[in-house]
Amino acid sequence: MKLQIKLVLYNAFSKTLIMSALAFIIPMLIQKIVYNHLDKRLHAREEKMMRMIRIGGLKEIAIDQDCSFDSYNIFKEEFVSISPIAALPDDFGKTSITNSERIVDNELLKHRVLSQSFIYDNQLYKIEIGEGLSSADALENSIRNFTLKLMLAVVLFSIFFDLGFAQILLKPFNKIVTEKLRNVKHPSSFNLTPVRTHTFEFRQLDQSVNEMMSQIKEAFQLEREFITNVSHELLTPISILQNRVENMINDPEVPEDVVNKLAESQKTLARLSRVIKALLYISRIENEQYIKNETAELSVLIQDVLEELDVLIQDKGITLQAAELEAYTFSPCNRSLIHTMIFNLVSNAIKYNKPNGKIMVHGSSQHGNYFLRIEDRGIGIPEDQLPFIFDRFKRLRPEDDMGFGLGLPIVQSIAGFHQISIEVTSEAGNGTSFLLCFPGQLSS
Amino acid sequence: MNVLIVEDERQLSHEIEIFLTKQGYNCDVAFTGKSASEKIYVNSYDFILMDVGLPDHNGFQLLKETKEMGKDAAIILITARGSVDDKITGLDLGADDYLPKPFSLLELQARMQAILRRKHGLKNNVIQIHSFAMDIQNRTVSHDSNLIPLTKKEFDILHYMALHKNRVITRVQLTEHIWGDILEEDYESNYIDVHIKNLRKKLSQFGNSDFIETVRGIGYRLNMH
Numbered sequence: 210m211k212l213q214i215k216l217v218l219y220n221a222f223s224k225t226l227i228m229s230a231l232a233f234i235i236p237m238l239i240q241k242i243v244y245n246h247l248d249k250r251l252h253a254r255e256e257k258m259m260r261m262i263r264i265g266g267l268k269e270i271a272i273d274q275d276c277s278f279d280s281y282n283i284f285k286e287e288f289v290s291i292s293p294i295a296a297l298p299d300d301f302g303k304t305s306i307t308n309s310e311r312i313v314d315n316e317l318l319k320h321r322v323l324s325q326s327f328i329y330d331n332q333l334y335k336i337e338i339g340e341g342l343s344s345a346d347a348l349e350n351s352i353r354n355f356t357l358k359l360m361l362a363v364v365l366f367s368i369f370f371d372l373g374f375a376q377i378l379l380k381p382f383n384k385i386v387t388e389k390l391r392n393v394k395h396p397s398s399f400n401l402t403p404v405r406t407h408t409f410e411f412r413q414l415d416q417s418v419n420e421m422m423s424q425i426k427e428a429f430q431l432e433r434e435f436i437t438n439v440s441h442e443l444l445t446p447i448s449i450l451q452n453r454v455e456n457m458i459n460d461p462e463v464p465e466d467v468v469n470k471l472a473e474s475q476k477t478l479a480r481l482s483r484v485i486k487a488l489l490y491i492s493r494i495e496n497e498q499y500i501k502n503e504t505a506e507l508s509v510l511i512q513d514v515l516e517e518l519d520v521l522i523q524d525k526g527i528t529l530q531a532a533e534l535e536a537y538t539f540s541p542c543n544r545s546l547i548h549t550m551i552f553n554l555v556s557n558a559i560k561y562n563k564p565n566g567k568i569m570v571h572g573s574s575q576h577g578n579y580f581l582r583i584e585d586r587g588i589g590i591p592e593d594q595l596p597f598i599f600d601r602f603k604r605l606r607p608e609d610d611m612g613f614g615l616g617l618p619i620v621q622s623i624a625g626f627h628q629i630s631i632e633v634t635s636e637a638g639n640g641t642s643f644l645l646c647f648p649g650q651l652s653s
Numbered sequence: 654m655n656v657l658i659v660e661d662e663r664q665l666s667h668e669i670e671i672f673l674t675k676q677g678y679n680c681d682v683a684f685t686g687k688s689a690s691e692k693i694y695v696n697s698y699d700f701i702l703m704d705v706g707l708p709d710h711n712g713f714q715l716l717k718e719t720k721e722m723g724k725d726a727a728i729i730l731i732t733a734r735g736s737v738d739d740k741i742t743g744l745d746l747g748a749d750d751y752l753p754k755p756f757s758l759l760e761l762q763a764r765m766q767a768i769l770r771r772k773h774g775l776k777n778n779v780i781q782i783h784s785f786a787m788d789i790q791n792r793t794v795s796h797d798s799n800l801i802p803l804t805k806k807e808f809d810i811l812h813y814m815a816l817h818k819n820r821v822i823t824r825v826q827l828t829e830h831i832w833g834d835i836l837e838e839d840y841e842s843n844y845i846d847v848h849i850k851n852l853r854k855k856l857s858q859f860g861n862s863d864f865i866e867t868v869r870g871i872g873y874r875l876n877m878h
Binding site for chain 1: 662669672733753806825828851
């Protein structure tokens with residue numbers, strides 16, 4: 210889930226929680242205040258009534274025979290009632306205030322009622338003073354409704370507000386992620402400009418990311434320089450030796466047996482320089498020093514490689530099946546690298562084949578991707594060695610001393626450079642199959 | 654033919670000098686960019702072999718200077734840096750060719766010949782190899798007006814051997830010329846032998862191909878008198 214949404218949801222949740230607590234507490238508080246108010250009024254009235262009784266006597270007020278008295282105002286909002294009671298109540302002398310519902314003239318009325326017992330003229334009386342609760346209830350209800358609505362509005366508003374705010378707040382963060390981390394593949398395209406933000410944490414994150422990226426960039430630069438230096442330092446002496454050997458081979462004064470040895474030395478030198486060149490080649494590909502802006506017609510390229518290697522295929526008596534080669538334009542790519550990759554794979558298929566063996570090359574496009582299968586019926590690769598075939602200098606067949614083990618690492622780095630995936634299946638004694646998937650939508 | 658070798662590695666420039674002198678070139682050597690610049694200014698050369706990685710001078714700078722002086726010497730860049738961009742930069746600045754170190758001296762000579770052919774538009778594009786006629790322009794070999802169907806590689810091998818006639822060409826030298834930059838790591842392979850075998854077979858259908866001599870353990874030689 211996106212951080213922005215998370216922040217908003219969390220905010221909305223906590224606000225709803227606080228709001229619902231408030232929606233619960235506020236009406237309660239209001240009720241308490243209203244009751245307090247009412248109770249004060251009831252007490253004042255009771256005191257007034259008692260004063261009237263004490264001064265004027267009960268008969269003055271209660272005109273009934275049994276000295277009872279009931280008085281409602283017109284809307285039955287208030288009432289006073291005095292009635293004689295027979296037994297002494299438990300709470301004699303205490304004033305109690307309760308809410309009570311009673312039916313007066315077929316109308317259910319809710320009142321806040323103060324009741325108290327008193328003795329007058331040796332007779333026990335109970336006085337009840339009531340105050341209608343309907344208006345208080347109505348007030349309470351409308352306040353509750355109002356607060357609920359208000360809070361709902363506040364929560365909704367705050368969600369929208371938070372969404373916008375979180376977006377603004379997280380903008381530098383998103384910028385760091387998309388511009389600096391996600392869309393960047395190679396150190397040469399690193400973006401080191403600081404992201405503008407006032408948020409301390411983001412500034413720190415940006416700084417750390419920048420520091421890390423400059424370190425990586427520096428390391429890449431160093432590797433690049435290292436490659437150049439190594440090339441120069443190693444290839445120059447080899448160059449001297451090679452040319453000297455060439456001059457000596459053609460010197461008529463050099464005896465024949467020495468010439469033979471020189472020719473052998475020339476082979477060794479060539480081998481040394483090939484290994485160095487292969488390593489540098491891999492480094493350069495992985496260092497992205499090759500430009501990938503060409504288009505290659507894969508079927509033509511494959512045909513070229515097959516033609517180039519045809520003499521060897523024929524010399525070994527190998528049958529080549531390359532009938533199904535669908536045309537496909539692969540771009541952007543580096544044609545010479547793709548050529549080398551296919552060359553190395555076909556060359557491997559020849560090298561590790563059996564006499565009168567078979568090579569099958571098949572290319573077809575599917576869902577916009579191009580699948581190239583280079584398969585041989587050769588000696589195959591034992592299962593335990595299959596995971597290591599792309600490792601540099603891993604000699605797969607120590608017994609027959611074939612190759613320097615750099616052909617497949619080159620294939621892999623070229624494939625990686627072009628986002629081509631390789632799948633290898635092999636069976637010892639039965640052949641190997643390389644399945645290459647050229648991506649249709651290649652990002653440059 | 655006057656050649657200037659601009660190379661700070663003295664042993665290397667010495668070997669190149671020995672080789673080219675034997676081939677009949679007049680060689681001059683410069684170890685620094687400064688002296689090279691002076692020599693180029695004063696003298697007139699047909700070829701300048703220029704190392705890109707000079708200690709006191711950027712080779713590309715020297716190349717620019719030479720072009721600015723209006724010298725029409727053919728320039729072959731030599732470099733051990735082997736950067737991909739170097740080649741493009743060099744050719745863009747007007748170099749005629751580019752040779753990455755280490756290179757074969759025979760390859761150097763072949764490149765020089767190719768430049769001469771290109772620059773001077775040599776009319777005589779047909780080399781007679783015994784009873785065979787090699788047309789370099791159209792890349793064909795014929796015998797009594799019968800065209801011999803050679804592959805591209807077979808033609809290249811025969812051409813290279815004719816260029817270095819009467820001289821042992823080792824398998825390494827031939828392989829380097831034929832396969833060039835392709836990084837086929839299996840150097841012990843018999844690619845060249847197979848090509849030569851096929852070449853002989855095709856030629857002998859028309860005439861005697863004994864002039865291609867196998868020098869045991871070393872390579873091949875095209876004998877011509």
